[in-house]
Amino acid sequence: MDKRKFLTRLINRSLFFVILNFCLFAKAEIFSSIRVWYPSPSIIKTIQDSGIALDHSVRRSDVYLDLVVSEQEKLILEDLDLLFEVLIDDLTSYYKDRNVAVLNERNFPLGSMLGNFTWSELNQRHEELKNMYPEIISEKIILGQSFEGNDIWAFKLSDNVNEDENEPEVLYTGLTHSREPLSMMNLFYFVQNLVESYDIDSSEANYLINERELWFIPVVNPDGYIYNEQIEPNGGGMHRKNRRDTGCGLGTQRGVDLNRNYGYGWGANDTGSSPDPCSAIYRGESAFSEPEIEIVKDFILNRNFKNVLHYHSFGNVYIHPFGDGSYPDYGDLMIYRGLAQEMSDLNNFNFGTGYETIGYTVNGDAVDWTYGNNGIITYTPEVGSSSQGFWPSESEVEELCDNQFEPNKVFAFTAGSDFVLGSYYFSNDLLPGAVVSVNLEILNRGLTVSNGAVSIKIEPLSQLINVENQLVEIEELSSWQKDTISFELNVSDQVAYFSEASIKISIQDEKSYKYTDTLRFFIGNQTLLYQEDFNSGIGQWSVNGDWGLTNEPSIGLYALTDSPNGNYTAETSSSATIEIDLDFSFIANPFVSYLALWDIEDGYDFVRFQAYTDENGWVSLMGNYTVQGNGATAQPLGQYGYDGSQNTWVMEKIYLNQLNGNKPLAFRFIQDSDQYVEGDGFVFDDFSINGFSLGLLGDLTSDGTVNIFDIIGLADMISRGEEPSNYELTFCDLDNNGEINILDLLMIINVVSN
Ligand SMILES: [Zn+2]
Incomplete structure (x- = not known):
């Protein structure tokens, strides 16, 4: 068969399937945003026990709880006699109506579902990136097939991309819940922006690509995502689960909640997940019953990940273990809080357990298993605000992705050893001729111990500042360990008062990224x-x-x-x-x-x-x-x-x-x-x-000292009856009476002779 005929046949066949699908799938159900008033813990439990998902709810202490419900779930809430009001009746229409398209050319290509890639667009996007950067972006690595037989694939970003090098490995996953496209889009944005700076020497991107193995599973749940594309080809589809036939019809009630199907604490109770096959949080028949989750499990078990981000959207929060509200042991909890803080500093997310941040519990979820069974540090980042929702406006997609870019980098850095400067302290003012002792706090915020000694290089950036030992070493720094180093700073007596000086601090071990920061300070008295x-x-x-x-x-x-x-x-x-x-x-x-x-x-x-x-x-x-x-x-x-x-x-x-x-x-x-x-x-x-x-009292000539020249100058000024300048009034009107006269001269003579 010639190629063209084959293609025509293929297209006809796809068309046939599109039409078939259109008939098979009933019109998409309507999802609403509702507000439940006065959600006490027992009311929240009642809602969860009824099988409604609270992952992306917004809880306002005990005043209200906003959540997304299907028509059936709305009926359940009515039966429960809960006090609620409907905020947005039809979310899909709402998402589509409010959409603002992006018209201008941009660097980051958007997809056709409210700015998000369709399944075929995202497959193609990987292909394009790989073709442009074949040395550092791998082919698709097919990990297995979903329930409906779609490929679940990963790819790697690293130098020598086809070799398994001895480098810290990081994993990012997206689209476990298929109505959360930003969980996937931000990964493509991350990869694109890294590869585009690959050739820049000593750039962060260069380091991360050369010294880490960054792995991505952009779509954990292809069936659900493809289904959303079928019911809402322009975006806004609200299907969450996979597409296993669970006896609940053909619509959005069908399927297993993939983020309740993992083996750690699976089915521990019916609040954190549901045994009801039609519930949004249905956990499946057994732990790892779903092929999609079996695949993610095997992939994590077969590799050696230091840390993992299981992306979802929305909520602007980093959720860490455990899903039942209990905490990891103290040491790990400190790491969880510290690392989340490092990322939150860059995107203003909240962080904590799901119970702390939103007030709900889960079981059988990805972070619990990734950490609980494997000891891997992992979070669920929830991209976007509650008002942006599952399908933000196209005009907001790139910015939402960009908000994750720096935190995603920090997360990759921390897979190895990674050093930052904490607080620092000068023992006294930096004056000409002073000797000042300086304390610097050094933190290894990485998840691995330093590769040997940590060296701290201290370089004064002006010649009149001198540090005797410009290289200080810390023998070793474990993960999340801090140490304080001190050194002496000699300020030359030749240094001009009021000038600015700075010291460059660099911190690194044999393999880490070289951290640099510049401490700036003024020579003079703090006033x-x-x-x-x-x-x-x-x-x-x-x-x-x-x-x-x-x-x-x-x-x-x-x-x-x-x-x-x-x-x-x-x-x-x-x-x-x-x-x-x-x-x-x-x-x-x-x-x-x-x-x-x-x-x-x-x-x-x-x-x-x-x-x-x-x-x-x-x-x-x-x-x-x-x-x-x-x-x-x-x-x-x-x-x-x-x-x-x-x-x-x-x-x-x-x-x-x-x-x-x-x-x-x-x-x-x-x-x-x-x-x-x-x-x-x-x-x-x-x-x-x-x-x-920026001046010294009595220093008329502004040379940093008060001496005989100031006395002569002032005497001259007074005898000639000159109008004083603003500077002269500020620094030579010693008795503060608004004019410069003989009394000021006497006071300056006093200063000099003392
Ligand atoms: Zn989710």
Whole structure:
């Protein structure tokens, strides 16, 4: 048969199947988003026991629980006599109607299902990438067939891609639940962006491709995904499970929930999974009864993965073991929390067990088995917010993928040893001629012990700063172990006052990625411009709402808080403001610092620290502990602020260079809450404004010292009756009376002769 005939026949055949499928599958069922009011633990258990999936629900403490239900499940809830309201009646139509198409050319190709690849598009995309980068992207490796006979395949990204090298291995899986396309899309985005920077020397991508074996199973559940494509060819299909015939018709009730079919704690109870074959969380007839899960199991058992991400969507959260709400042992729990924090710093996800983050339990899920049976560190990342849902708008797909890019890299780095600089500390101000001892905290955030010694290289970037031992070694650092090194810094007496200096720190072992960071500092005295410790009351602060003093300060007698009498009030906005009149013209690197602790409903309520400038009005400022608002009622999107809880006092530092040189005229803490859950609120103390003085009192010639030339110059100025400059007024008006006269000259003579 000639090729063209064969193709025509193939196309005709596919067409036949499409038509056949169209007849076979009834019109897709409608799924709704509903809100259950006052979901006590027992109500949540009742809902779970009825077989409804809570994986992607949003729980607002005990006020409400939003979940996605099918028509049948809605009837079940009605039977249970639960108080609920329908938020979105038909989710698929909603997803399609709100869609904003992307029209512009872009670097990352999107697919045709609301921006997501169809099954054939994603197969083709792998083919394209592999053809462009055949040395580092492997062929498809067919691991086996799904229930309906589709290939479940993996591919590898690494140098010498066809060899099994002795390199730490990482696995990323997607589309276990077939209505969660972002769990797959972000993996293609990750791979594409790595391979595109492969040729850049010493790039992170270069290192990861050369020193890791990155494995991907983009689609664990091809049957479910293909079914969604059949019922909703343009995206929005809501089928979750695989396509085993479980006697529940041909629609979305059919199938086994693949994330309840793993062998660890399989079927431990009927709350975390369901024995009902028509339930969304049906666990199957036995552990690993489903070919898809048997395949993932064998693949993990046959390889040597250090860590695994089992991707789902949505919820903006990293879920770690265990599904029943219990914790891994202390050492591993610290790793789970620490590594999640490292990734969350880059995408603002929450993290914890499913019970902590969403309030539900599961059994037979992937992370429990991956960790519980194999000791492999693993999370379920849930990509996207609850409002973005299962099928976000096409215009949001690339950004959602991009949000995972940096965390995905961190996860790959940590499969080996991987070093970062923790906190550091200078024993005293860096002044000309000073000897300063510096402490640096070094952390191995990787999951393997260092490859031999860890070397820390300390390179002063200016000639007038000297470090005697530029190379310090730590003999060995285990996974998640910290160590502190110290060294002495000699500041030359030739160094100019008020200049900026820096030291480059590099950390690596024989095989790790070379971590580098630059510590910057000013030569000179740190100057205190304003301070309030609230020991004698509220001082110059003006407050409204409930703001007032509390007698539980960090130091001294009082601190200022938004809620002195218990929790803050619901649905309020209140603030504490200080107007300032400070001259920043000769201050370098000004910053505000304060001690704070807080308990604010996570993800909903907010406290922001703001500066007022003539140019921009009130601006929210970023500190070491702020997060960005998520767009909830009380959290303006993208603005910096505090939420969640911080139970011990921390020192916050806010650099004012964020104001781009505009002069701050006032600062305020502004608290906002919505109508629901409240917390104990925000407390701060020991508020100060600091900077490095760019001048020295009496130093008219601004050469860093006060000497005879300053006296001569000043005497000249006074005798000639010259108008003083702003600098001269700031640094030579020693008695602060607004003019420069003979009294200032006498005081400077005093300084010099002392
Ligand atoms: Zn899922």
